[in-house]
Amino acid sequence: MAQKINFEFSIQKYGPSEEREVISLFRDGILEHVYPAFFKAMSNLDHVGITLSISMAGYVLGGSSYFQALFFGFAWASLIYSCCHEIYNSYMLRRLSTDMADIESSYLDNPDNGFWVAEADVNGQTRVVGIMGVMGRSEEEHGERFDDWNGGVSGSEIAQDAVDGSFGEVRHLVVAFPWRRMQLGSQLTRKALEFCKERGFTRLAVDLSSPQTAAISMYRKLGFVQTASHGNTHGNKWFSKLARINAVHMEKTI
Incomplete structure (x- = not known):
């Protein structure tokens, strides 16, 4: 509905x-930046070049394997996403243990x-x-x-x-x-x-x-x-x- x-x-x-609602909104407001940060990072020309290079390396090392190329590219993208998530999540946890704790x-x-x-x-x-x-x-x-x-x-x-x-x-x-x-x-x-x-x-x-x-x-x-x-x-x-x-x-x- x-x-x-x-x-x-x-x-x-x-x-x-209002504490429960405030904390919930705070959590959502911080973590929602992870995806925009990830897409912004991956669209950077340097990262585009690195992604293509890593995918090509996977293709060659895998004996002309498209699967290996995708796997290597996905592994690189996962690393960048993890970095973005860690930055915002660690900030959120730090604030929840300091000023937002009380x-x-x-x-x-x-x-x-x-x-x-x-x-x-x-x-x-x-x-x-x-x-x-x-x-x-x-x-x-x-x-x-x-x-x-x-x-x-x-x-x-x-x-x-x-x-x-x-x-x-x-x-x-x-x-x-x-x-x-x-x-x-x-x-x-x-x-x-x-x-x-x-x-x-x-x-x-x-x-x-x-x-x-x-x-x-x-x-x-x-x-x-x-x-x-x-x-x-x-x-x-x-x-x-x-x-x-x-x-x-x-x-x-x-």
Whole structure:
């Protein structure tokens, strides 16, 4: 039976009773990036060439065997998929054992942090259809992280003229599939900007992975600029290289 959906939604602070729905949406929101990352990696010209070369090697070594060619190509593709899955799955597990293990203490007990849910009516029941957290950070923390990043800084004025003071960092913005392309992600981000302005933060930052093209586009439309791109995905560096996944850092001055 098709779901009867009311496309109106409300954004409010997280409550402990919503934990199960929030965690479920968080899991789905992280792991859904695996397939786009895999297809993006495999469509890279270098990987296309490697796939053809490996398949040809299998064909030759197998005595002109098409099966061997397909097997070798499939083995290479499986390796790339495993790398993509490991990067996102390890990130998800790390977050579930840290800040997402106790959302109330990680976000609500600190006045510089916040966590919100977007709710909508589905078949007469209120369901969580979007989530977002904001964590207050200091310039010292940002500087230490920046020194550890691999890769360069894009020519952004924000990166070159960093302002002293605290800033907010978006955490775990996820919107359920039926509510996408309805500006819910933008509304959640504006909520984060309002919160940061009230706290006196100088800017709002967000870290994304390069396959998240829709999210990157949304942030750009909201006035965020990319200040860095680096290969430190906090996973195995060789997995990141094979999967061709970079971390993208974006910021907006408030």
